[in-house]
Amino acid sequence: MTNRQLNLNAFIYPTGHHEASWRHPGSVPERLYDVTYFQELARLAESAKLDAVFFADGPALRTEVKYRPDYGLEPITTLVAMATVTTHLGLIATASTTYYEPYNLARLFSSLDHISGGRAAWNIVTTATDAAAANFGYTEHPEVHERYARAREFVDAAIKLWDSWEDDALVLDKAAGVYADPDKIHRIDVEGDYVKVRGPFGSARSPQGRPVLVQAGSSNDGRDFASTYAEAIFTAHQRIEDAQAFYTDIKTRAAAFGRNPDHVKILPGLSPFIGATEAEAKELQREFNELTIVEYGLGQLQKMGRIDVSRLELDEKVPVELFAGAGDITDNDNSRRLVFAKIVEREQPTLRQLLHKLAGARGHNVVAGTPVQIADIIEEWFTNGAADGFNIMPPQYPQGLEAFASQVVPILQERGLFRTEYTGTTLRDHYGLPRPESQYARELAAAGV
Amino acid sequence: MTNRQLNLNAFIYPTGHHEASWRHPGSVPERLYDVTYFQELARLAESAKLDAVFFADGPALRTEVKYRPDYGLEPITTLVAMATVTTHLGLIATASTTYYEPYNLARLFSSLDHISGGRAAWNIVTTATDAAAANFGYTEHPEVHERYARAREFVDAAIKLWDSWEDDALVLDKAAGVYADPDKIHRIDVEGDYVKVRGPFGSARSPQGRPVLVQAGSSNDGRDFASTYAEAIFTAHQRIEDAQAFYTDIKTRAAAFGRNPDHVKILPGLSPFIGATEAEAKELQREFNELTIVEYGLGQLQKMGRIDVSRLELDEKVPVELFAGAGDITDNDNSRRLVFAKIVEREQPTLRQLLHKLAGARGHNVVAGTPVQIADIIEEWFTNGAADGFNIMPPQYPQGLEAFASQVVPILQERGLFRTEYTGTTLRDHYGLPRPESQYARELAAAGV
Numbered sequence: 001m002t003n004r005q006l007n008l009n010a011f012i013y014p015t016g017h018h019e020a021s022w023r024h025p026g027s028v029p030e031r032l033y034d035v036t037y038f039q040e041l042a043r044l045a046e047s048a049k050l051d052a053v054f055f056a057d058g059p060a061l062r063t064e065v066k067y068r069p070d071y072g073l074e075p076i077t078t079l080v081a082m083a084t085v086t087t088h089l090g091l092i093a094t095a096s097t098t099y100y101e102p103y104n105l106a107r108l109f110s111s112l113d114h115i116s117g118g119r120a121a122w123n124i125v126t127t128a129t130d131a132a133a134a135n136f137g138y139t140e141h142p143e144v145h146e147r148y149a150r151a152r153e154f155v156d157a158a159i160k161l162w163d164s165w166e167d168d169a170l171v172l173d174k175a176a177g178v179y180a181d182p183d184k185i186h187r188i189d190v191e192g193d194y195v196k197v198r199g200p201f202g203s204a205r206s207p208q209g210r211p212v213l214v215q216a217g218s219s220n221d222g223r224d225f226a227s228t229y230a231e232a233i234f235t236a237h238q239r240i241e242d243a244q245a246f247y248t249d250i251k252t253r254a255a256a257f258g259r260n261p262d263h264v265k266i267l268p269g270l271s272p273f274i275g276a277t278e279a280e281a282k283e284l285q286r287e288f289n290e291l292t293i294v295e296y297g298l299g300q301l302q303k304m305g306r307i308d309v310s311r312l313e314l315d316e317k318v319p320v321e322l323f324a325g326a327g328d329i330t331d332n333d334n335s336r337r338l339v340f341a342k343i344v345e346r347e348q349p350t351l352r353q354l355l356h357k358l359a360g361a362r363g364h365n366v367v368a369g370t371p372v373q374i375a376d377i378i379e380e381w382f383t384n385g386a387a388d389g390f391n392i393m394p395p396q397y398p399q400g401l402e403a404f405a406s407q408v409v410p411i412l413q414e415r416g417l418f419r420t421e422y423t424g425t426t427l428r429d430h431y432g433l434p435r436p437e438s439q440y441a442r443e444l445a446a447a448g449v
Numbered sequence: 450m451t452n453r454q455l456n457l458n459a460f461i462y463p464t465g466h467h468e469a470s471w472r473h474p475g476s477v478p479e480r481l482y483d484v485t486y487f488q489e490l491a492r493l494a495e496s497a498k499l500d501a502v503f504f505a506d507g508p509a510l511r512t513e514v515k516y517r518p519d520y521g522l523e524p525i526t527t528l529v530a531m532a533t534v535t536t537h538l539g540l541i542a543t544a545s546t547t548y549y550e551p552y553n554l555a556r557l558f559s560s561l562d563h564i565s566g567g568r569a570a571w572n573i574v575t576t577a578t579d580a581a582a583a584n585f586g587y588t589e590h591p592e593v594h595e596r597y598a599r600a601r602e603f604v605d606a607a608i609k610l611w612d613s614w615e616d617d618a619l620v621l622d623k624a625a626g627v628y629a630d631p632d633k634i635h636r637i638d639v640e641g642d643y644v645k646v647r648g649p650f651g652s653a654r655s656p657q658g659r660p661v662l663v664q665a666g667s668s669n670d671g672r673d674f675a676s677t678y679a680e681a682i683f684t685a686h687q688r689i690e691d692a693q694a695f696y697t698d699i700k701t702r703a704a705a706f707g708r709n710p711d712h713v714k715i716l717p718g719l720s721p722f723i724g725a726t727e728a729e730a731k732e733l734q735r736e737f738n739e740l741t742i743v744e745y746g747l748g749q750l751q752k753m754g755r756i757d758v759s760r761l762e763l764d765e766k767v768p769v770e771l772f773a774g775a776g777d778i779t780d781n782d783n784s785r786r787l788v789f790a791k792i793v794e795r796e797q798p799t800l801r802q803l804l805h806k807l808a809g810a811r812g813h814n815v816v817a818g819t820p821v822q823i824a825d826i827i828e829e830w831f832t833n834g835a836a837d838g839f840n841i842m843p844p845q846y847p848q849g850l851e852a853f854a855s856q857v858v859p860i861l862q863e864r865g866l867f868r869t870e871y872t873g874t875t876l877r878d879h880y881g882l883p884r885p886e887s888q889y890a891r892e893l894a895a896a897g898v
Contacts, residue, residue: 023623030621033653035533035564059552061649065629072652074560080529081564084484100553103508103584111523115484115530135552137645172479174472177742180514196586200510203521204482293626 007389014069016396020291042082048405052090060131067296083116090427097154118207118426153192160188163438164201218335227253243386269364281368297355371407456838463518465845469740491531497854501539509580516745532565539876546603567656567875602641609637612887613650667784676702692835718813720842730817746804820856
């Protein structure tokens with residue numbers, strides 16, 4: 001037994017991560033705009049003592065909505081509703097630095113952190129789709145270096161806004177008539193190339209000081225960004241070797257930036273089909289794959305893999321040459337393409353097989369097995385330098401999370417790898433992250449004030 | 450008895466609308482970042498069958514935070530938390546067209562409307578402070594015509610986004626593999642001078658079709674804007690004559706724009722000090738005024754009234770000449786200045802008296818009286834073409850709302866002026882507003898498709 005504990009999030013996705021999950025008889029696509037559906041998922045995740053729930057998001061409709069539910073409800077508002085029915089569960093929302101204003105977004109996350117008593121986290125994305133760009137007055141999305149340059153300025157400004165009020169700025173002295181101490185509320189005076197924000201912020205410092213910062217960069221720019229800012233990193237790997245290489249790279253980069261590598265949690269995606277026997281689990285996976293819509297899968301492959309398979313028959317092998325250049329991690333829009341390329345190289349699938357392989361979780365690691373087999377994979381990755389925990393991506397909600405919570409979590413708990421009770425109340429507590437002091441408090445202290 | 454019913458909102462303001470309310474022994478400024486405080490206010494408002502709660506907001510810290518709590522929590526997120534503990538209460542949040550992006554804001558309000566089951570409303574403001582401008586990269590706030598020009602494009606785009614999915618766009622046909630009908634999900638292709646949004650929107654149409662649109666413009670531009678878009682209008686008047694003139698003007702303008710004047714609810718602010726006797730109510734008001742901080746009052750007078758009183762003694766009469774030009778409603782930043790000017794002209798107060806007069810609700814109508822006297826004022830304004838209802842602004846929360854709910858509301862109900870039970874579930878139901886059809890559904894129908 002080790003003291004090191006897994007961090008486990010439930011990655012919430014409409015009716016599940018399998019692209020055809022909404023078509024399954026047990027799924028409830030009619031409840032996707034009913035917030036009680038998400039509140040029930042939150043209660044379920046908290047009953048399993050998971051660290052957090054996580055929502056992906058983007059400011060545009062994806063074109064495949066004919067074939068699959070899109071994001072739907074906005075995540076921060078949804079997480080507020082989930083916060084009101086839970087007490088410990090972390091709440092992670094995705095939001096874009098390219099298409100938000102720092103002041104507005106910082107305020108939303110600050111409120112989420114206040115309302116939840118310190119459970120908010122922001123998954124920082126730069127959004128690389130032209131559909132999003134077109135909703136904000138651009139004809140195409142900014143190129144990647146520019147997106148990351150803005151993201152750095154944006155995050156720096158957001159952190160300064162959250163630090164703007166020192167923790168003891170609220171005085172509340174009724175007799176003296178002093179509500180807050182203006183000397184402890186600071187302008188931030190950010191004058192960047194992309195972002196200009198004067199401050200001070202409109203809200204007092206939140207319970208966690210700052211929401212936990214999460215990122216999912218896999219490219220070179222993305223890894224540097226993540227190693228600089230992220231406290232948790234979501235990543236997609238099919239094999240432990242790839243996950244180990246990524247894990248080592250990020251921890252090394254973080255150390256090089258002067259950070260404690262333990263304060264950068266690396267959480268690969270894992271989408272488990274769970275059965276009483278391995279055969280039963282694989283049968284469940286096959287059942288879902290039968291429901292896939294070829295046209296949807298081809299569109300995804302084209303969009304995320306950036307390859308043209310329009311002249312390929314479904315039962316033809318996918319030529320690995322289609323993925324030329326996929327290994328170039330200096331190309332920032334390439335990360336999922338690389339994951340796809342490795343699958344094709346290793347497994348030499350037909351187009352149909354590749355579509356099924358990706359149907360589960362868009363290139364994330366899909367495994368079908370017994371609860372013990374799933375727990376074994378988790379333990380293997382966790383104890384061999386490939387992961388600090390996982391972003392659990394159930395193929396179907398709520399059934400896949402129920403199965404994981406009731407069948408896999410107890411095994412991990414028995415093995416001493418996962419908490420049986422929450423030991424803290426904030427997401428920083430769960431992740432073992434320090435609560436940062438306001439940089440303005442530090443600066444004044446350093447100046448001897 | 451008449452069938453026409455009052456609309457009554459509770460205008461939520463940190464510890465109350467009286468500027469010194471936080472200093473009162475009964476106030477709880479330490480709970481202003483505790484969402485359960487606001488959830489309790491929501492339950493209280495709903496128990497009194499009020500139409501809605503309303504939050505003001507702005508994307509900047511006001512400079513007087515030393516002397517008084519500022520907005521604090523972000524309103525949309527706070528209203529989501531309040532929605533989860535209520536079932537009928539309308540939820541109105543203020544947000545700025547100058548400092549938000551239409552896509553992001555439309556999504557937040559759409560989610561609030563979905564999450565609350567059709568209770569969302571947006572109080573549209575254009576934000577005229579340099580402090581806000583400085584948080585978004587500007588050195589000063591855009592001039593008023595430009596702000597309103599952007600506001601029009603912004604609201605048009607937001608409406609199109611909310612209309613983007615026709616009401617029956619969700620197909621949910623598991624067998625056929627059709628989640629949504631792409632022919633019923635529309636691009637909006639807005640290409641304005643200030644706002645460019647392509648769409649389609651990322652979320653299905655919400656229960657109310659569109660959130661209720663609220664506005665508070667009193668200037669000429671503001672009145673035209675409100676008469677064009679607003680379904681409820683907040684306004685500040687001290688005397689029934691002024692309120693009647695405003696009421697008639699807005700209803701006339703709305704009719705001229707081809708709208709049904711009954712679908713534009715005019716709701717003046719009313720801040721009641723309630724006592725068992727009039728003397729007791731006035732004593733309560735005096736008690737609050739005793740707690741005011743002169744420096745705060747002077748700052749407000751200077752900022753909202755746009756006058757310089759720095760060379761005036763507290764017990765000197767305020768010269769009406771200071772307000773020269775206040776009657777010019779073509780000047781859009783002038784509306785509160787005009788309210789102040791009328792008070793000075795009519796009452797010839799000393800500076801101290803003027804500060805006390807404004808301390809209650811920043812120029813809104815403050816009345817001190819018995820429950821019957823308060824109900825009489827409400828009835829008089831309501832039945833004499835001055836108001837369709839009121840934005841109730843209790844001097845202190847929760848006490849002032851408790852008093853209004855338990856002592857004034859029953860009188861209004863007895864007089865047949867106010868509901869004893871909700872007759873609908875959405876804010877549109879409460880306000881008697883139609884649920885708008887999607888403009889795209891209409892266009893296609895008109896084209897014979």
